[in-house]
Amino acid sequence: MRAGRTVITLMTRLEPYVPSLNRNHGNDRYTVGVLLHDAADGSRRYVELARGRSGNELTRARLLAVTGTRVWVETPATMLVDVESGRVTSAEEVERDPSLQPPERRFSMADLATGERGDAAVAGRRRSDGGQSVVRCPLAPRPRCQLQGRVPRPGRRGLRAIERRAGDVRRTARAGWHDETTGALAPVGGDEFYNGALVRTARDSALLELTGGGALLTYETKPRRAGVVFAARVAADGSLAWRTDLGIGKLLDVLPDPERPAFVGERPRIPDKVPEPILVVIDARTGRATTYSLWMKD
Structure with missing residues (x-):
């Protein structure tokens, strides 16, 4: 998630344990926190939220919503963090004070694609209009399966995004206000893209x-x-x-911003190694990429 120039990442860490021949992973305990990363200057700080969480509780830990400088986090109890001051509001305080409740998320047609309905939430997609997951709309023509990107005003023409299977090659196309069918779209540019998608503001x-x-x-x-x-x-x-190589093999999230859009993902896989999670911030004017590791070291 993102709050202005601050990129918020949920962090979980396995707490120290005594090694044994018959280790019971059910006894493992984890610490939950958030990493607050400044997309402008690269500085970051870690805010610890909870300790001693079980593996079962960890599956329900998630970023829930963001409004202004406040982000709600399920640990799995709902806590509140101010990204500017780093102040943490406990789950008990959030539960007692109605003004501290997270905003409810509106239903989106995109929920039909992700399997979310009503208040159902999965990791990366929350009950919030302020937080965003991968907000992308695919490119290229396919009849009867059309997603509108920028909405052209009468007399203007703009880009339109068309949904297609993820593995197909895609092209950009131009649409007018009255173009109701895919056949009316005029391809623009000579480039083709695998799994190409235009990023939305939300x-x-x-x-x-x-x-x-x-x-x-x-x-x-x-x-x-x-x-x-x-x-x-x-x-x-x-x-x-x-165009910029992000150094990402698996894209997990896109965090839109007009000046410094950010991307969260994993480096390309190397056999027998765990892929490194990274945050990549782009300078929108030049395309210059700055990469930060999301691995934390003591």
Whole structure:
């Protein structure tokens, strides 16, 4: 999740234990906290929220919602953190004070794709309009399966995003206000993208417009998620101002921002090694990427 320039990441850590030949993993205990990362200057700080959580409780730990500088976290008890001061409000205080309750999330048509309904929440997608998961809308034509990206006003033309299978190659297309069918879309630019998608400002919202103009495009270098993820700034005519290798093999989240969009994911897999989780922040004007490891060391 993101609160202004602060990127918020849920962190869980296995607490120290005494090694034994017959170790019972059911006795493992974990610490839950949040890592607050400043996308502008790269500084970060860790805020511990709870200790002694069991593995079963850990499955319900999640970022729940964000409004302004406040982020709600389930540990699994709901706690509140102010990302500016680092102040933590306990689960007991949150439960007692109605003004500290997290905002309820509206139903979104995107829930039908993710399997979420009503107040159901899964890791990465919360009951909040302020927090966002991967807010992307796919590219390229496919009849009867159409997602609108930037909404063109009458007399204007803009980019439209079309849903398609994840492994198919995609292209950008231009749509007018009265173009109701996929066949009316005119392809723009000569590039094709695997799993290409334009980033929205939030779910069910307009496309993100980057500082200096243009939309933010993500795509993969190989089909079926066998390559790495790139980000690019695309103009309305389909041309790319820049494209940047994010160094991500598996994209987990996109955190929109006009100046410094951020991406959370894992590095490409190496056999017999755990993929490193990373945060990548892009300068929207130049495409320059800055990468931060999400592994924490004592």
